[in-house]
Amino acid sequence: MGWIGDQIESIRSIQVRQLLTQAISLGMIVTSALIIWKGLMCVTGSESPVVVVLSGSMEPGFKRGDILFLHMSKDPIRAGEIVVFNIDGREIPIVHRVIKVHERQETGEVDVLTKGDNNYGDDRLLYAQGQLWLQRHHIMGRAVGFLPYVGWVTIIMTEKPIIKYLLIGALGLLVITSKE
């Protein structure tokens, strides 16, 4: 009786330990992803350091599904830079090139006009009603780096949520069932 009890006890303790290890490794994956993201936010100074290109308005330079790395510094904005900006009343930020800059004499405030390389006209039609210029506070960052295709993963996952749940489920199962 004592021997059997010992055996059951040892199996139980193994399972508890294994369960704990799995929970911790799952937690490690989630937190390290969070650390990388927040770390990038600190280094780049932009609230979203990586963006995925969603439209073809900057083709052939940037295609849908490409990834851009953003940087937000105190440096003044100049013509030719590719900036990511938010328009009041629009949820999705836009990535376009600056074609006009007017910088104030005393305050250093800027009026900026943007245009997509692949668009015929400038962006005044995209701006809020009656808005002629972008100001500093609309701009989330300027694009400094480029990586092709990688963004397709997120595009597919946002457009086909089933794939996202399948993927998360499969990954979770893998983490839980894998031994060492």
Add this chain to the structure above:
Amino acid sequence: MHSVAYRLNTLVSFSVLPLALMLAAASFLDGFNSPTVQAHAQIHKIRRFRKQVNGADEVNLSLNISMDMESLFTWNTKQVFVFVTAEYQTPKNSLNQISLWDHIIPDKEHAKFQRVVPNKYPLIDQGSNLRGKNIELVLHWHIMPKSGKMIQDKMSLSTFNLPEAYS
């Protein structure tokens, strides 16, 4: 332990590393390219100089542009975006930068040309300061890589004075 799925997983996750290293190296090596750009641009003709209804000065003109950007191209270059800006100061603004013309150079074979072009975007001031104004033409280029860091530079081309009267 050594199932097909396991080996496939190892192969795929390892191949990401060399790929990332190669991309990083390609972008890093771009830094050793020291290009020499040759370019000239003058005003070919002032086509229209007027005051808009809202009081802002507007100029339409054509430019005579020649450039040789071949040295900008490396194996990591997808395209070069070139544009010419008009830059000037006004009492209100310490810098006005207005793109007049832009162009995408897709490859090295098309990086050397000379042509007369009308402005793609009119030169519009934020007021009425353009009569007799001295304006600098600046060529900017923005190298868009196949992957990695984007590179930007510029050079001053010429200056000109706008006429004293509207036409």
